[in-house]
Amino acid sequence: MKKLAIGVDIGGINTAFGLVDENGDLYAESVISTKKYPHFDDYAAYVKELCESMRALADSLSFDYELMGIGIGAPNANYHQGTIEMPANLWKFRENEKNPDETRRIFHIAHDIAACFGESKIRVTNDANAATIGEMIYGNAKGMRDFIMVTLGTGLGSGFVANGEMIYGHDGFAGELGHVIVERGGRQCGCGRYGCLETYVSATGIKRTAFELMARMSTPSKLRSIAYDDFDASMISAAAEQGDPIAKEAFRFTGEMLGRALADVVTITSPEAIFLFGGLAKANKLLFEPTQWYMEENMLSVFKNKVKLQPSGIQGKNAAILGASALIWQEQPK
Amino acid sequence: MKKLAIGVDIGGINTAFGLVDENGDLYAESVISTKKYPHFDDYAAYVKELCESMRALADSLSFDYELMGIGIGAPNANYHQGTIEMPANLWKFRENEKNPDETRRIFHIAHDIAACFGESKIRVTNDANAATIGEMIYGNAKGMRDFIMVTLGTGLGSGFVANGEMIYGHDGFAGELGHVIVERGGRQCGCGRYGCLETYVSATGIKRTAFELMARMSTPSKLRSIAYDDFDASMISAAAEQGDPIAKEAFRFTGEMLGRALADVVTITSPEAIFLFGGLAKANKLLFEPTQWYMEENMLSVFKNKVKLQPSGIQGKNAAILGASALIWQEQPK
Numbered sequence: 001m002k003k004l005a006i007g008v009d010i011g012g013i014n015t016a017f018g019l020v021d022e023n024g025d026l027y028a029e030s031v032i033s034t035k036k037y038p039h040f041d042d043y044a045a046y047v048k049e050l051c052e053s054m055r056a057l058a059d060s061l062s063f064d065y066e067l068m069g070i071g072i073g074a075p076n077a078n079y080h081q082g083t084i085e086m087p088a089n090l091w092k093f094r095e096n097e098k099n100p101d102e103t104r105r106i107f108h109i110a111h112d113i114a115a116c117f118g119e120s121k122i123r124v125t126n127d128a129n130a131a132t133i134g135e136m137i138y139g140n141a142k143g144m145r146d147f148i149m150v151t152l153g154t155g156l157g158s159g160f161v162a163n164g165e166m167i168y169g170h171d172g173f174a175g176e177l178g179h180v181i182v183e184r185g186g187r188q189c190g191c192g193r194y195g196c197l198e199t200y201v202s203a204t205g206i207k208r209t210a211f212e213l214m215a216r217m218s219t220p221s222k223l224r225s226i227a228y229d230d231f232d233a234s235m236i237s238a239a240a241e242q243g244d245p246i247a248k249e250a251f252r253f254t255g256e257m258l259g260r261a262l263a264d265v266v267t268i269t270s271p272e273a274i275f276l277f278g279g280l281a282k283a284n285k286l287l288f289e290p291t292q293w294y295m296e297e298n299m300l301s302v303f304k305n306k307v308k309l310q311p312s313g314i315q316g317k318n319a320a321i322l323g324a325s326a327l328i329w330q331e332q333p334k
Numbered sequence: 335m336k337k338l339a340i341g342v343d344i345g346g347i348n349t350a351f352g353l354v355d356e357n358g359d360l361y362a363e364s365v366i367s368t369k370k371y372p373h374f375d376d377y378a379a380y381v382k383e384l385c386e387s388m389r390a391l392a393d394s395l396s397f398d399y400e401l402m403g404i405g406i407g408a409p410n411a412n413y414h415q416g417t418i419e420m421p422a423n424l425w426k427f428r429e430n431e432k433n434p435d436e437t438r439r440i441f442h443i444a445h446d447i448a449a450c451f452g453e454s455k456i457r458v459t460n461d462a463n464a465a466t467i468g469e470m471i472y473g474n475a476k477g478m479r480d481f482i483m484v485t486l487g488t489g490l491g492s493g494f495v496a497n498g499e500m501i502y503g504h505d506g507f508a509g510e511l512g513h514v515i516v517e518r519g520g521r522q523c524g525c526g527r528y529g530c531l532e533t534y535v536s537a538t539g540i541k542r543t544a545f546e547l548m549a550r551m552s553t554p555s556k557l558r559s560i561a562y563d564d565f566d567a568s569m570i571s572a573a574a575e576q577g578d579p580i581a582k583e584a585f586r587f588t589g590e591m592l593g594r595a596l597a598d599v600v601t602i603t604s605p606e607a608i609f610l611f612g613g614l615a616k617a618n619k620l621l622f623e624p625t626q627w628y629m630e631e632n633m634l635s636v637f638k639n640k641v642k643l644q645p646s647g648i649q650g651k652n653a654a655i656l657g658a659s660a661l662i663w664q665e666q667p668k
Contacts (some may be wrong), residue, residue, distance in 0.1 A: 001649065076636065084638065086635070144504075145504070146501075146503050159483075160602060162496055162497075162499075163493075163499045163501065163502075165494075167497065167602075167603055169496065169603050169605065170478075170480040170603070170604055170605055170606035171604045171637065171640060173604065174496075174601075174603050175601075175604075176602070176634060177603035179601050179634045181594070181597075181598055181600045184594075192635065202352050249545075250507065260518075264515055265602065267502075267508075268494060268511060268514070268603075269501055270501075270503020270505045270506070270507050270508035270509075270600075271503065271504055272506055276446065298527070300513045300525055301420070301526065302419065302420065302504065306505060307502075328600070
């Protein structure tokens with residue numbers, strides 16, 4: 001009997017579903033628009049429907065199976081509570097926005113789905129933690145007991161594994177490296193504060209850096225012909241590969257900010273390796289070289305030249321689904 | 335049959351020994367000078383002797399006992415290897431100081447003592463980690479699965495507990511919060527870098543702050559009559575309690591630096607509580623009030639008003655011995 005899990009990756013734009021086995025092999029996939037459902041109840045009903053259809057798909061497979069559970073990766077997800085709490089880009093519409101207590105928007109996604117899949121376990125965690133567990137189960141962190149995963153998307157997510165276990169923390173929200181403040185009074189962050197790491201190191205961060213550099217430097221650059229709204233981070237990689245000085249400097253600076261932050265965080269958890277995942281990590285040498293250099297340059301001597309900096313082993317379009325499904329294979333003793 | 339452990343706290347000046355039971359009751363104590371032994375081999379021989387005499391003392395007790403092990407807290411101790419590696423203030427004398435590889439001074443303390451106490455287990459960790467386990471076994475962190483301990487002495491040490499386990503990290507050196515860089519190009523640190531948290535938040539740190547403030551401000555202060563070499567942090571607490579403006583500002587600034595750093599580190603491990611231990615923590619409100627305020631002020635919203643900031647429950651002169659002995663009651667699955 002094959003063991004299967006459903007992985008659900010909830011993003012601000014789309015929600016992706018996948019039917020996965022313990023080896024990370026994918027039997028079915030599906031995508032719905034998250035944006036189309038401004039009200040959570042409608043959205044949850046549709047998610048249940050999609051999970052049902054995944055189960056129906058599993059029934060049509062040529063082998064016997066047991067559905068072990070549904071793993072959900074989502075922004076601001078609380079592992080302990082099975083909730084999604086105050087997500088910045090999801091299900092905005094809600095009354096009483098003026099009262100801070102009533103605007104504490106908490107969505108009980110695990111509970112709502114469990115009503116339908118009572119026999120399976122439902123696990124919820126944030127997308128970066130899901131990717132971290134994915135790295136541990138299917139990727140380059142196999143067998144490692146202490147490592148850090150950094151996911152570079154629109155923002156910067158992270159997951160910390162110590163003693164072979166994911167650190168969820170008391171509250172279920174641990175691992176928000178993107179919101180460590182690296183520059184007091186620095187760039188404005190979506191979290192309402194200033195100078196968070198993700199305002200420098202992420203697809204959005206490097207774009208902001210490129211625009212700052214165009215303002216500060218007078219070097220010619222092909223990036224100068226593109227408007228802010230038309231700009232995305234992949235244009236910086238492409239330009240840097242062609243030797244564009246502003247684009248190259250943007251990567252160097254991004255690596256400097258990331259390398260410094262990693263050197264700091266190494267002193268706390270002393271990982272064996274740090275994995276970089278996501279769009280920016282695909283820039284390879286452009287990002288890894290300065291990051292590695294600044295990390296070592298800023299490292300406390302006892303950790304120097306010991307911590308591996310590597311690309312993720314689950315890089316690819318199904319990583320988010322794999323990560324979410326991996327929640328089901330990893331039981332946390334809590 | 336009572337279970338006993340020997341706790342050994344190795345400091346730069348003295349080494350303290352204690353015979354402790356599982357409740358933290360102390361049956362015997364002893365202190366030797368660390369400084370008198372510039373060569374490690376002489377020192378280790380004397381430590382073995384003292385441990386032997388602790389065992390002899392145990393024999394003279396009125397009850398049957400089993401000696402469960404020797405727990406050692408020391409600077410730069412490696413839990414996995416049972417070594418003390420490149421300690422800044424211990425056993426300096428060594429040939430070939432110019433070659434960085436040969437000056438990588440590694441002292442195999444667990445191995446040397448094990449030869450003598452083969453039947454008991456020997457555990458070594460850094461003094462801050464030992465205090466952390468002490469807090470978990472005997473102090474205010476009883477029953478907590480996720481917390482942070484911050485020890486404020488000459489420097490700033492720390493220990494992180496997640497999922498109920500001490501984080502030693504891959505290398506055995508995790509938990510060096512004192513060496514997170516909080517001010518790029520800031521104060522010179524003993525580690526060779528600049529701007530580490532402990533150069534601001536520690537007995538030495540607040541003294542440096544007081545001197546900086548005397549230089550920057552023209553406010554009268556009784557601290558102005560004391561030379562740098564005659565100065566210690568307790569004079570700042572005493573002056574602050576009498577309303578001295580420089581001393582009060584020194585505590586506010588120290589709380590600001592610590593509060594900000596704690597807000598950052600909360601995003602990584604999401605602790606239930608943070609405990610402050612050591613000399614500076616004895617200043618109570620003077621330190622706790624600004625630290626709490628700046629921590630909350632800088633906290634990511636999802637963690638706001640959730641993390642307790644509390645004094646250590648093992649504050650007192652035997653805390654270091656208790657912490658070291660607690661290593662024996664806490665088995666780490668690694």
